[in-house]
Amino acid sequence: MIAALLGAVPSRPAATANVRTAVVVLGYDPCGHDWERVVWGDARAGLLGRVPQGVLVAASMRAELLVLGDGRVLKRTSVPKSAFGEKDVLQAHDGLARPDPVAMLTLRLAELGGFGGALARLPEERLRHDLLPRCIRAHGALNTRDEIARALELCARGGFGRLVLVSSPTHAPRCARDASALLAARPELRDVGLLVFVCASHTSFTKDEGADAVAILEPPHRSSRGDADPRDVAPGAGEVPETAGTDAELALHRLVARSLRLEPRARRELCARLAQLLERLETEVSAIIY
Structure with missing residues (x-):
C-alpha cells in the first residue's frame, strides 16, 4: 500500500x-x-x-x-x-x-x-x-x-x-x-x-x-533540459516560427492542457497529426545522430 x-x-x-x-x-x-x-x-x-x-x-x-x-x-x-x-x-x-x-x-x-x-x-x-x-x-x-x-x-x-x-x-x-x-x-x-x-x-x-x-507534465524548471526554451530544437528539426507564440505559450504542459480541452473529433485529428510529426522528427534526428 x-x-x-x-x-x-x-x-x-x-x-x-x-x-x-x-x-x-x-x-x-x-x-x-x-x-x-x-x-x-x-x-x-x-x-x-x-x-x-x-x-x-x-x-x-x-x-x-x-x-x-x-x-x-x-x-x-x-x-x-x-x-x-x-x-x-x-x-x-x-x-x-x-x-x-x-x-x-x-x-x-x-x-x-x-x-x-x-x-x-x-x-x-x-x-x-x-x-x-x-x-x-x-x-x-x-x-x-x-x-x-x-x-x-x-x-x-x-x-x-x-x-x-x-x-x-x-x-x-x-x-x-x-x-x-x-x-x-x-x-x-x-x-x-x-x-x-x-x-x-x-x-x-x-x-x-x-x-x-501516466505522463506528468510540470511547468519547466530545469533549463538544462531545454524545456524552458522552445527555440532550443535539435539540428535539422526545423525552427519555431516567430508567429507561433511566446515561450510560455509554447511550453509543453500548456499545449497539452489546451489539447485536452478540444472536442473529441478535433483531439483525434490532433493526435493523428502529432503522431505523423513525431515519426518524421524522430527519423530526421536519428539520421543526424547516426
Whole structure:
C-alpha cells in the first residue's frame, strides 16, 4: 500500500489517537473499460481493485467512515434478488447491470480473503459487523475534482482529521493534483488539522497498468533540459516560427492542457497529426545522430 500525504503540516495537529479517519474510494464509470477488474480486482493474481483496497485501508487505519463512489450513474433499474440483492444497480451503455459498490462489497465480503496478504488476515465477521455499518455509497459527482471536493466538505462537516482517497494507479496522480489544488483554495481545512492522503489500488482502467503509464507534465524548471526554451530544437528539426507564440505559450504542459480541452473529433485529428510529426522528427534526428 502506497500513500502520499498532500498539503502542508497542519498548524494545529491533533493527537494521533484522536484523529477520525474517512476513506473515500473514487467511483468508476459503470460504462468504463473492464469495470469488474478496476472496481473489484483479480483475486487469482492478488491484484486489489479500488473497493478491496479501500477496505484494507479502512480496516488498517480503523476508519470511522468508508465511502464508495459509484461513478457516473446513467440509469437505475431493479434486478432480481439472486443477482445483486435488493440494492439499486448501475445500468451501463453495454446493457450490463452492474451493482452499486456497497451492494457488491456486502455480497462478496467473503471473497476478500481470496486476495491473500493482509486482507486474508481480516476476519469476515469483523468486517461485516464493524466495517459494513460504516460504509455508504456516494453518487452524483460531476467529475473527479467535484467528487474530491465533496469528500473534503464531508470531512469538514463531520469533524474528520484524516482523509484517504483511494483510486487506480493511473488515476491516483490526478486525484493528488485535484486534492492539492482544492486544499490550496481552502487553507482553513489545513488549519483545523485535516490531512489528505492518496492511495493507489493495483488495477487500472487501461491496458497500461501502473503509474508509469501516466505522463506528468510540470511547468519547466530545469533549463538544462531545454524545456524552458522552445527555440532550443535539435539540428535539422526545423525552427519555431516567430508567429507561433511566446515561450510560455509554447511550453509543453500548456499545449497539452489546451489539447485536452478540444472536442473529441478535433483531439483525434490532433493526435493523428502529432503522431505523423513525431515519426518524421524522430527519423530526421536519428539520421543526424547516426
